[in-house]
Amino acid sequence: MRKERKSNVTIKDVALRAGVSTSTVGRVVGNYGYVSDETRKKVLKAMKEIGYYPNAIARSLKRRRTQTIAYLVPSITNPFFSQIATSIEDLASSHEYNLILCNAGTKADKLRKITNMLLENRVAGIIHSLPCTDALYNLVEVFQSAHIPIVSASGSRRFSEVDRVMADDIQGARDATRFLLELGHSRIALLAVKNSTTSKLRTKGYKEAFQQTGRKLHEELIVEGPDFSEDSGYTLMKVLLGRSKPPTAVVAFNDVMAVGAIRAIKEEELSIPEDISLIGFDDTIARLTQPPLSSVALPMGEIGRVAIRILLDRIEGKDTGEPKKVVLKEKLVVRDSTGQLGTGHG
C-alpha cells in the first residue's frame, strides 16, 4: 500500500488535529507572533502527521504579492543569457523567490503575450535582456504604471526610467586594442557588425585606444559584416587578407566570428599568432579553438547578480531612489592567439 498524501491538507485540518485554532497554526507556520513552546510542538506534530505544506497561492492572494520574479531573454539557448539566468536564479532562490524564465523570441506578439501573463500572475518584478522594440516599450509602460520594478540586464539601454546594468563595451574593446598596440601591432583590423549598438560602442573603444596611445588609426581596417556569425567572420577576414596591406592583428566582435576568421587565416596558410594575432569577444568557446583564443570576457555572472540585487531592493522597498545605471568591467583573457609583432614572416 502506497501512502497517499492528500494534496489539500489545510491549516484548518492541522488546527482540528492539534486541537487549536487556525490562527495559532498560522503563527507556527509563518513563524511570527506569540506561540507557547508546548503549543508549537503540538502543531508541528500535527503538521507532520497529516502531511501539511503551505499553499503559496492562497498566501499570495492574501498578501497581495507573490515571491515570483521573471527573467526575459530573446533566447535561452544563447550562453550569454543562460549564464546571466543562472546567476539570477541563484540569488533569487536564496532569497526565496521563484524565477519564471521567458523566451521572448523575436516576435512582438510573443512578448505582448508574456507581458500579460506576467501581469496576471502578479510577478513581483522583472529582469530582461531584450533589445529595444515596440513590444518592449509596451512592457515597460505597463509595468511602470503597475508599479512593478524592472531591471535591464544587458538589455536595451534606452529607458532611463528603469534600472540598467551592463558591460562596459567601450572599455573592453579599448583594453583589447591597447593590448595589441603594446605588442607592437598598429595595423589592427576590426571585424564589426552593422546596426549593433554593442558593435558601435566597441568600435568607439577601439578608436580611443589609438587616440590615447597617439598611434595612427587605419580606418580602412574597420570592416562590418551583417551579423555575429561565423560566416560573417570568415568573409570579412578573407576580404582583409586579399588586400595588398593586410592587418597584423584582428579583433573580432565575438568568438564565433573569430572562429570564422581562424578558418580564413588558415586557408591562406598563415599562422596564429606568428603572422596574425587574434582576439575574440565573449570568452565562450575561446578555450576550444585552435590555437586557444584570447578573448574579452563579459561579466555575465556579475551582471545577473547586480541586476537581481537591485530588483530585490526595489521590490522590498529598500531602494526608492532614482533609476540606477551600473556599468561593469570586461576583462581580456590572454591565451595563445596573440603575440608580439614580427615573430612570424609577415
Added chain:
Amino acid sequence: MRKERKSNVTIKDVALRAGVSTSTVGRVVGNYGYVSDETRKKVLKAMKEIGYYPNAIARSLKRRRTQTIAYLVPSITNPFFSQIATSIEDLASSHEYNLILCNAGTKADKLRKITNMLLENRVAGIIHSLPCTDALYNLVEVFQSAHIPIVSASGSRRFSEVDRVMADDIQGARDATRFLLELGHSRIALLAVKNSTTSKLRTKGYKEAFQQTGRKLHEELIVEGPDFSEDSGYTLMKVLLGRSKPPTAVVAFNDVMAVGAIRAIKEEELSIPEDISLIGFDDTIARLTQPPLSSVALPMGEIGRVAIRILLDRIEGKDTGEPKKVVLKEKLVVRDSTGQLGTGHG
C-alpha cells in the same frame, strides 16, 4: 501627468462601473455561459476604461490548480538542456502554461528546496532532466503522492512509474560506428567516460555495429576518461596515438572531447580525415571546429516537445494510461572530419 493604472482593479470594480453583477463580468472575462451581446459590450468597455486585467492568483486558488509547470535541470548553461527548455517553453506557452525553470545544480539541498517550493506553489506538473540521486527519489515520491505528473526528459531512466522520453544512445553510436565501418575503417577507437549510463549505452551500440557487420572488434581501442571534458579527450587520444597500432578512426562521446582529440591529433602532425577520421556527439560546437566535425545530433527539440505533450495530456486527464517510455532517434550529421580509409599516408 502619467496615467496611473491601479494594480488592484477587480471584477467587482468592473461590475460596479458597468452596472452589472460580478458573475456577469466573470462570464465575459472567462468567456463562458450566457451573456447578451449588449451586456458584453458594456462590460468590455468598463474593463478597458478602468484598466482591468484578471488576477491569476485568485483564479488558481478558486480553481485549485495553476497553469504553471516546472522544468528542472542540473545546469541551464548546458546547451543540451537549454535547447530542451526552449522547445518545452514554446509548446507550454502556446497552451497557456507558464514555465518555471529550475537550476537544481548538484547539491541535494537545492533540489529538496526546489521540490518544496514547487509543491507549495501547486505546479500542475514537472519535467526534469536530472540524474538519479536520493533527492530525485524524494522528489518523485512526493509528487507522485500529491498526484502531480512528472516526465523525465532525458533524465534518470530508473523510475518506471514516471513517463520518460530519451534519445536512443545505442542506435546513435551504432549508426556512427557503422558509418565508419562502411568507410573501410575497422580500427575504430572509442573515447568513453567512466560511470556514465550514456557512455555505457553508446559503447553497447558501438559493439552492436561490429556484431551486425561481422567485423572484428578491437577491445583495446575502447578507452575511458573520467569525464566529458576536452582534457579527457586530449589525454585519451594521446594515449591511443602513442601505441604501436593506433586507430584509423575515433568516436568521441561528445563534441568537446572531440575538440581535445583534434588537438592531440594535430600535435602529432596527423591530419583529419586523411590520417584519422573523427566523429563527435551532441552536434553543438561541431560546425565550428577545424575541420568541421561529423557529429551525432541528439533530438533535443523533439525530446522537449514530446515531454511537454505527454505532461499536458496527463495534467488535463486526457491520458490516464500506464507510464510511457519514448525513445527518439539520434542522427549522424556528416561533415568534413570523416573519410574513406587509406586516403592518407596512414
Added chain:
DNA sequence: TTGTAAGCGTTATCAT
C-alpha cells in the same frame, strides 16, 4: 440572461 452568495486557504485584525 442575470444576480446572489458561498467558498478556495491564507493572513491579519481584533477580542479574549
Added chain:
DNA sequence: ATGATAACGCTTACAA
C-alpha cells in the same frame, strides 16, 4: 498566548 472572523479576487452552483 490564543481564538473568532473578515477579507484577498475569483469561480460557480443555484436562484431569480
